[in-house]
Amino acid sequence: MATIIKDITLQENIPQNILFEKHIDFIKEYGQKENNFEYAMTDYLRISGMYWGLTALELMNASPPHTIEEISDYIKHCQDPESGGISSCLNHDPHILHTLSAVQILCMYDNLKAIDVEGVVKYVKNLQLPNGSFTGDKWGEVDTRFSFCAVATLSLLNRMDAIDVNKAVDFVASCKNFDGGFGSRPLSESHAGLIYCCLGFLSVTNRLDIVDRDKLAWWLCERQLPSGGLNGRPEKLPDVCYSWWVLSSLTILGKLHCIDANALKKFILACQDTESGGFADRPGDIPDPFHTVFGISALSLLGNDTVQKVNPTYCMPQHVIDRLQLKPQILDN
């Protein structure tokens, strides 16, 4: 009666620890190599890419490859003076994803003065629709990801008063599904990444009361596969980025102890590229900064004390969240 499970098999000789030096070099060199076509291809997500890389470095207690002034100056030039939003890179249109990434980076370096903060507040406020949802940019795509980006950005700026929080909560609540999970819009399929966005949103707005806690915790635990890795939906392959999205969600729900932490640690460590550095989605695949920051952050949530403590709601170093005196809601065990 063997059931075929979509999963992978881990190889022998998995690294026992985080390969710090390799990851630090990997992040610092990313995009600075000759002929890095992939880097040119990703200018549409540059600021988010900077957030992934710089956060990974900070969590590994490494200094950034550029001065804080240089980084801040780049971000400043990506702010659209008209709308107030921040774009992925120069000559692109502003988007809420990059606006959040930019604010996260500047909060980390305690340098919000580099940008027009009121402009950002105005931008986010103007993206809210009458039903409480948020669009990602002026073109109007609606998604619970953007609800999270909106409240994460405004709470980091201490300006939650700028939006209608109750209506924003109503919209996220309307995206709760029969299985306890959340999707991108009402009745869209539950997905671990979107569950993180919705729980992060409810953590910031202090409204975790609308969650079916036990049901959702079980759904999240069901994401763990025999390899130890976590997938994002039933019958999908495990991926390091879901280690973050599922674990941060379980942490917010106060149910982190329900997962098999040792098996997951092993899976995440196996996703390290022992030659080039960096983490990949799965062992043996090509590493990138996105999976690197989420791999390191997940290990931090699992109690690895060789990296800095990460905040599960914001995916930022905890000391930054403490400095800002933010207390996103986290349920007790």
Add this chain to the structure above:
Amino acid sequence: MSDYSSDENDDYVLYKNRPEWSDITPLAQDDNEEPIVAIDYTENFKDCYDYFRAIVQKKEISERALELTQTAANLNPANYTVWQYRRDILKGLDKDLHEELEFVEKIILKQSKNYQVWHHRKVLVEWLKDPSKEKYLTEHVLSKDAKNYHAWQHRQWVIKTFKLYDGELDYVDLLLKDDIRNNSAWNQRYFVINNTTGFTEEVLRQEIEYTLSRIREITENESAWNYLRGLLLHDKAGLSNNTTVKAFVEELYESNNRSPFLLAIIVDMCLEQVGAGGGDSNYSAKRAVELCKDLMEKFDTVRANYWQHMLDSIGSESGEGTSGN
């Protein structure tokens, strides 16, 4: 359509060598004075995007600019600025949007996990108020990846916006025949019923029949069990009082089936009954404890910590029950 439409084409001519572009000075990527990142592009890419930046800066709305955005979109479909500018041109030149539907369809079929291409498609359908090609397109994409989130999102939007629910349950059925564990299809089933008949008593009865027979085919199927639990949310009597479900579950258990999902639902039925004062003695705290142990030790060892946590919470609740009042 363009003579230079593909960058794989041997005859591809760089924009800097095209006479009709000689009046434009290309604008190189400017990463500020102190470049934070040194970028080296492939030649086609750099050439195209240098001209793209130049026309965006001078806000040029023209046929050649439209052609340029086509190359730029083909080179990098994830670049949202290209799509936005392309829409400005389409509006400005009052282009035939049906032709544009064909263009974006080709890219969607190659890049079906890309937010920008689907959004472009959606805007075109909104402008045209013509959803007639959308079901076919999403079916084409789902035939290659039946769980593609973007395709499902687009399909739900089209169905809801233009009220195209007819035939959708048959389509869901077809997908479930192909892969009974397709969670996206189960979700779509819920979407259709929720937005059409609703979960009336009769619909509920039929849906429970349908789901139980699918579970009977393969009992280790998270999606089908979750759907069953979703249905029972609409049963006023709760999870543990539906006689059809109870009979099914007990029969399965008697036949020595030990699917973790079967055991898990019995645990929850027990906890519901205990919480309500223990109306049905077959669903006791003791049985829940035994099942949790079985799950932990034998049938769902991956989630041993979860079942231990359940055991602890049952223990503390019944502990409170005896020491309280």
